[in-house]
Amino acid sequence: MTVIVREPEEADHRQWQDLFSNYQRFYRGHIPPETVDFTWQRIQDPASDMGGLVAELDGQLIGLTHFLYHDSTWNSKKSCYLEDLFVDKQARGCGAARLLIEQVEHIARESGAFRLYWHTQEYNGAARSLYDSIMPPSSFMVYRKNL
Template identity: 30%
Template sequence: MSIVIRRAAPGDAAELLRLIKALARYEREPDAVKATEESLGQTLFGENPQVFAHIVEMDGRVRGIALWFLTYSTWTGRPSLYLEDLFVEEEARGTGAGRALFRVLAQEAKARGCARIDWAVLDWNEPARGFYRSMGGFHSEGWQPWRMEGEALERLAE
């Protein structure tokens, strides 16, 4: 079995969306995905993309994805790579595909001068937490994720 990691290309939008929906089902939010092939195409492959993706292919079939973007740390004075989603299909887990994908992200972060890679993990997702720990990842204590969306965002923007 061959594992190939590559940057996503415009023709990959359908596969990206398929795996994003599979991730949403895994994370117990099957109806949460609002992304479309069009929106993915625009944000990932438009004129000035701010979001990037890598794909895992195994024996020519897309089996996993990593979607990421850059943030900035004022404390380090350097960019950070923020991993929005990492997903490998269940049948491909345990093959080294996820580790290979994360290795490419580490190489990307290093090439871009990033001080770190950040991501979030659901508190109940012990398999993912164990996977990240096995590579040296750790839970960042003290910082809590916050969000503004929907009506609150609209009101504040007015």
């Protein structure tokens, strides 16, 4: 059984939506349905600065990631922000999360980005264990205010 990482297709919409819903539940969040629909549209649009990937195992989607590009004052090239990463609880440990990150890194390099970055919550020990094996955390704290 091999995990396949690929771009999501229209036929994946329902499974993607279920994974994205579980991701929101994991972080105790709620994204309005119209925003979820808009996110799906953006990751399907090749002209968008937002991209997405899914991880598939035995014909079922088990994971997803969303990433976007933005300008920076620190470089003339774009930064790539890996905003969402989720693997279904039943499939964790199969390497899907690492493969998703590696594929985003590959895409970001190919697009000419100068930086790939992401963050997670402090209590997410399983994710932090994986992330720490990929690269050390930065010393920056994230401050955020919803408007």
